[in-house]
Amino acid sequence: MQLTAKASLNHALLISICTPDFKGDEATESLAELARLVTTLGFKVVGTQSQKQSSTKRVNVLGLGKLAEIAHLTGNKGQVEDFEEAEELSSNELIELAEIPSDNLPFGCADVVVFDCDLSPSQLRNVENQLGVEVFDRTGIIIEIFSRHARTKTARLQVEIARLNYVAPRLRESSCGDKERQMGKGAGETTLELNRRKVRDQLAELKRELVSVQNEMKGRRTQRSELFCVALVGYTNAGKSSMMRAITGSDVEGENKLFATLDTTVRALFPITQPRILVSDTVGFIKKLPHDLVASFHSTLAEAHDASLLLYVVDASDPSFRSQLAVVHEVLAEVGVEDSKKLLVLNKSDQLAPEQQQALMAEFPDAMMTSTRNPADVSKLHQYIVGVAQNEMIEEEVIIPYTAKGIIGEIRSSMSVTKEDYEYSHIKLTVRSNAIELARLKKRMLSI
Numbered sequence: 001m002q003l004t005a006k007a008s009l010n011h012a013l014l015i016s017i018c019t020p021d022f023k024g025d026e027a028t029e030s031l032a033e034l035a036r037l038v039t040t041l042g043f044k045v046v047g048t049q050s051q052k053q054s055s056t057k058r059v060n061v062l063g064l065g066k067l068a069e070i071a072h073l074t075g076n077k078g079q080v081e082d083f084e085e086a087e088e089l090s091s092n093e094l095i096e097l098a099e100i101p102s103d104n105l106p107f108g109c110a111d112v113v114v115f116d117c118d119l120s121p122s123q124l125r126n127v128e129n130q131l132g133v134e135v136f137d138r139t140g141i142i143i144e145i146f147s148r149h150a151r152t153k154t155a156r157l158q159v160e161i162a163r164l165n166y167v168a169p170r171l172r173e174s175s176c177g178d179k180e181r182q183m184g185k186g187a188g189e190t191t192l193e194l195n196r197r198k199v200r201d202q203l204a205e206l207k208r209e210l211v212s213v214q215n216e217m218k219g220r221r222t223q224r225s226e227l228f229c230v231a232l233v234g235y236t237n238a239g240k241s242s243m244m245r246a247i248t249g250s251d252v253e254g255e256n257k258l259f260a261t262l263d264t265t266v267r268a269l270f271p272i273t274q275p276r277i278l279v280s281d282t283v284g285f286i287k288k289l290p291h292d293l294v295a296s297f298h299s300t301l302a303e304a305h306d307a308s309l310l311l312y313v314v315d316a317s318d319p320s321f322r323s324q325l326a327v328v329h330e331v332l333a334e335v336g337v338e339d340s341k342k343l344l345v346l347n348k349s350d351q352l353a354p355e356q357q358q359a360l361m362a363e364f365p366d367a368m369m370t371s372t373r374n375p376a377d378v379s380k381l382h383q384y385i386v387g388v389a390q391n392e393m394i395e396e397e398v399i400i401p402y403t404a405k406g407i408i409g410e411i412r413s414s415m416s417v418t419k420e421d422y423e424y425s426h427i428k429l430t431v432r433s434n435a436i437e438l439a440r441l442k443k444r445m446l447s448i
């Protein structure tokens, strides 16, 4: 099964299955988020439908009535008539979301159906046969976005592993028949078995490659480990990359699409400090993030793991930011990122009225309210970071004989000099830096 959406398949009908555990505002917000995910993928959302079910685990995820309705909206291309279910759902079990009532949708207007829940391989197959159009579930959509946005080698490898793990159980027998022999097949092996074996081999190869790339990354992180590191973490689209760009003066991509960043980028805080402070931008999170993807981002999130300060960036203008923040905490705990010192950054404050800002500050008194578009806010965050880094540093006095004053330039380029006294036989510098840099300097002074 190939999860690549074809160019012509771009009118999506979204379906929410409401269960006793997943309903009301939560389901509505999740469906709105699915619409953004699907739009990020380039689809046009033509309608949304919702159905109450006791669970999402039923073999046929849609009731007969709802299925017929959706078949109508997708042009009756499947085998709905073959589908039998014990009882048809009564009309009060069918609800349409107010935003896009299906009455207004023309016949056959949708060519892709997207469920806002995870479907098992057999559920997906059933509904695809019944409707005769391509069907995606939420995980499939997220994996597809990740596949398209992965840029670096590590991100590409991680995403491809997650994609193959997702695709493998969804592979189907080719129409040529079960026992048909083909070139490359082992004795008694069906086409399906052959394809599964190929996927397994590919997975093993990708995992080997990933281990070697990760070892390289680990080496680079060790080299940086003596510097103060700040990591921007948070929900997708919160404004992490925009903030990264603002506080490092870099050209890190920030885009109004979900999962714009899939790999960690590390830059120095700007204006530059001595010693340098590093800032890393990380992958964004989303509700119901597929487990495979969480696992595959362990190494990407290693930057957050090593950070001395975590900036939890939220889009404070999004009414659901509290539940988004809960997801961020959950995923970080899952990948074992211990809470180092942290700051909640209530971003996009330019979208909030002054009274909303006040209410939020009363609710989160330790947070910082920012807009990446406001230079004063950016420099306030810059100062905060420098302050925290300074607090972690040690202050020491260094005596430098005039004969060795050339070393002062070196000291200035790697430490902050807070005081200098020119005495009769030597120069006395008061410097602030981390323990490793100071130990290195003392060793160097011994050899002078």
Ligand SMILES: Nc1nc2c(ncn2[C@@H]2O[C@H](COP(=O)(O)OP(=O)(O)OP(=O)(O)O)[C@@H](O)[C@H]2O)c(=O)[nH]1
Pocket: 234, 235, 236, 237, 238, 239, 240, 241, 242, 243, 253, 254, 255, 256, 257, 258, 259, 260, 261, 262, 282, 283, 284, 285, 347, 348, 349, 350, 351, 370, 371, 372, 373
């Ligand atoms: N109004 C407003 N928009 C912002 C602000 N900060 C970021 N944005 C916009 O929000 C969108 C998402 O920003 P990004 O910086 O890409 O968000 P991100 O958290 O890096 O997202 P992912 O990489 O998907 O995890 C972009 O369109 C930004 O221009 C802000 O303070 N105010």
Ligand SMILES: [Mg+2]
Pocket: 240, 241, 242, 253, 254, 255, 260, 261, 281, 284
């Ligand atoms: Mg980003």
